[in-house]
Amino acid sequence: MPNTLEIDKDIYNALVESFGEDMLKDKISDILLSAIERRVEQYTREILKFEEKYGVSFKEFEQMWDEGQIKEKHNHELESDFIDWEMLDMEKKELLSVLSKLKRFKKK
Numbered sequence: 514m515p516n517t518l519e520i521d522k523d524i525y526n527a528l529v530e531s532f533g534e535d536m537l538k539d540k541i542s543d544i545l546l547s548a549i550e551r552r553v554e555q556y557t558r559e560i561l562k563f564e565e566k567y568g569v570s571f572k573e574f575e576q577m578w579d580e581g582q583i584k585e586k587h588n589h590e591l592e593s594d595f596i597d598w599e600m601l602d603m604e605k606k607e608l609l610s611v612l613s614k615l616k617r618f619k620k621k
Contacts, residue, residue, distance in 0.1 A: 542619055549612050556605040563598045571602045 532540045560571065567574055577583050578595060585591060 542615070546612065546615055546619070549608055549615070553605060553608050553612065556601050556608070560598065560601050560605065563594060563601075566594070571598050574598065 528537055528540070563574075564570060569577070574583075574595070578586060583591065586595075
């Protein structure tokens with residue numbers, strides 16, 4: 514049995530008026546895919562800034578961090594960058610996983 518998503522009646526009616534009831538499911542799926550893809554692109558750009566700043570990928574930076582190769586790693590900027598970069602890396606991986614699942618579902 515499929516799950517349902519409750520949306521505001523006025524929003525639903527506007528969507529049906531714009532796309533038609535038959536196309537609504539596909540349009541919502543397309544909108545979700547597009548939004549996730551944009552978020553992945555945004556995270557990729559932000560990750561690239563850290564990679565350019567430090568000259569390595571997050572995985573390499575994390576390894577250097579864990580092995581004590583980062584000098585002054587308790588510097589506020591370094592700690593903040595590490596936390597932000599780690600979050601971006603984790604979120605991007607999660608979104609890519611969701612995106613892959615949604616694309617497989619859409620093909621069915």
